[in-house]
Amino acid sequence: MLLWKENILLLILFFFFLPLLSSIQHVYGAQHPPFDPLLHVNLVKGGSKAQMTPGKPKKATTFQEFESITSDAWDVGDDDDELLAMAARNLNIEVVMETANKVIENHSKLQERQQKQERRETSPASVHSEPSPDSRMVKSLSEHVSCYRGSDCSCEKSSLQRQRSLPQRPVIPLVARMADQNTSGTPAMTEREASRLDKFRQVLAGPNTDLEELRKLSWSGIPRQVRPITWKLLSGYLPANVERRASTLQRKRQEYFGFIEQYYDSRNDEHHQDTYRQIHIDIPRMSPESLILQPRVTEIFERILFIWAIRHPASGYVQGINDLVTPFFVVFVFEYIEEEVENFDVSSLQEDALRNIEADSFWCMSKLLDGIQDNYTFAQPGIQRKVQALEELVSRIDESVHRHMQKYEVEYLQFAFRWMNNLLMRELPLRCTIRLWDTYQAEPEGFSHFHLYVCAAFLVRWRKEILEEKDFQGLMILLQNLPTMHWGNEEISVLLAEAYRLKFAFADAPNHYKR
Known part of the structure; x- marks a missing residue:
């Protein structure tokens, strides 16, 4: 019994340390003021206790000064060990132990309720659907610790209700496996989803697509099957007239690869190499949720971003623009595959398909940026x-x-x-x-x-x-x-x-x- 309690205490200590460690990790972004805990904590040297009173940040009087006093959010410093030590010094072990004891006491009461509930339940299906005692214990402890951390769980629910609700939470992959998102795979559609898809296809089937009606349908979400063509139409990349679409696609794709032939070799020129170098650095730093950046995908993104920067000298390339390629690229890949992007080898696509995805992503991203380009000009x-x-x-x-x-x-x-x-x-x-x-x-x-x-x-x-x-x-x-x-x-x-x-x-x- 004592050994069991010791194991529980160790588990609680782990959950208690976890939020502290996660709270001091570096925040990745692009050209935003990165949070540096060392700027806002007064550390007292000589082994005395660190004072965790909030500091006052230095205020910038101009945007240029604001940029100059902020570091690149991607740069990871060497102060991780000091931050971890600082977090450990400020832990109140009495609070940790009190929390652990409360969880153990609550867990014991929960077990008693569960045993009474299970005796009342006679359905074999309900018995088999219950998680194992070990998994129930871990999930219960996780839920209690989440409550102490201020997560979105409802502490007003009974412990039994919370414990039963946890297994229903889906395990979500990097891109999307959820049926209601229609962004990956082909899950079985509900009657409502099938009806919405049919409405989209009816609007898209006419000789001249009613863009206003298409916008009304799209406001509440677009089914995965018709999202590529719908995005191309709503962005203004494709015309509403069906007969003109094939020729427009052919012309715009040829035009993009004409830009590649004309400009891409200049990426190593003296007046362009800084732009290309920054793009080359930023792409591997993109959010890991976006894609597993395979070498072929990296090449495509580099070309798209470099050509856009060359053709828009008023702003050029700015960190943050690289993220805006990803949604278009993922959506247009779905036009050619059934499986999930995260598990798919993009280089296995036919060359023509890759070229089409690249050109379409470039033009749709360009249409988006045309409306918000002042976000990326000097001083933004x-x-x-x-x-x-x-x-x-x-x-x-x-x-x-x-x-x-x-x-x-x-x-x-x-x-x-x-x-x-x-x-x-x-x-x-x-x-x-x-x-x-x-x-x-x-x-x-x-x-x-x-x-x-x-x-x-x-x-x-x-x-x-x-x-x-x-x-x-x-x-x-x-x-x-x-x-x-x-x-x-x-x-x-x-x-x-x-x-x-x-x-x-x-x-x-x-x-x-x-x-």
Whole structure:
């Protein structure tokens, strides 16, 4: 019995240490103010206890100064050991032990309830569906520790209800295996999904596609089977007239590879080599959720980004643009395969298919960037305006959140810059980004205008967690590591509905959110 309790205590200690270790990991992004805990913690030398009082960040008076005082978020420093030691020094072992004892006590009560419940259940099916005692114990402990960490589990539910709900949570792969996302594989469709797919096919089958009707259908999500052609139409890459599509595709694809022949050899020229070098460095740093970046995929991304930069000298290549290729590339790969992208060897596709995917991704990304290019010109004025508008909007729709961040001197630019620069791609799983872009493609000025209201809804979505943080460090760690790993279609649909409500209330009445 004592040995069993010791094992439980070790398990609880592991769960207790885990959030502390994960909270000091580096946050990966592109041109956003990286959070450095050492700037906001006063360490007392000489073996005395570290003071965890929040520090005051240095304020930048200009955007150029703001950029100069922030380091590249991809650079991993050598202070990991010091941070780990700092975390260990500040652990309160009494709190750890008290938490462990509470979990053991709760677990014992849970076991008693389970035994009574199992005796009442007579159905063989229900008996076989129950997880093993060991797995129940681990999941129960995980759930209790999650409650202490402030996760989204409901502590008001009974322990038995929580324990039973855990096995139902799907294990989600890197890209998407969820049936409601329609972004990978071919799962069995529900009657509603089949009906929606039929409506899309009817609209697409006509000699001239009704783009307005297509937008209405697409706002609530696009079935995987018709997403490639729908994205091409809604982005303006393909014409509505069916007879003109084949010739347009042929011409645009030839035009893109003409750019390759004309410009790509200049990547090693003196005035272009810095651009190409930065692209070459950034692609392997992309989010691991995006793709397993195989050598062939890396080559394709390098060509797309370099050609775009050469043809848009006003902005050139800026970190963050590299992320915007991924959703198009993944969606257009699905046009040629049935399996999941993460397990698929892209080089096994026929050469013509790869060339088509590359050219289509380039042109659709270009169409997207045409509407938000001021996000990437010198000093990135588009992003500055959007971050300021976000701050004003949040101050009106949730004054408590706004004042809370003011109280602890959290600047919106410190976390929302990345939201605007990467269109929330660093905050959401790729399956959610693809679903989000279905609506952005359908919404007028979706990427340039509606995105602001999505960001506002996204921030307010975490108001409870934000208000629970009582220092600058905790707020920045939360805002740069929001727990969206298990998000899917339902969460994105709710987010979009709230964003639409905010747009309806404020978009045509900007004075409503001005001070």
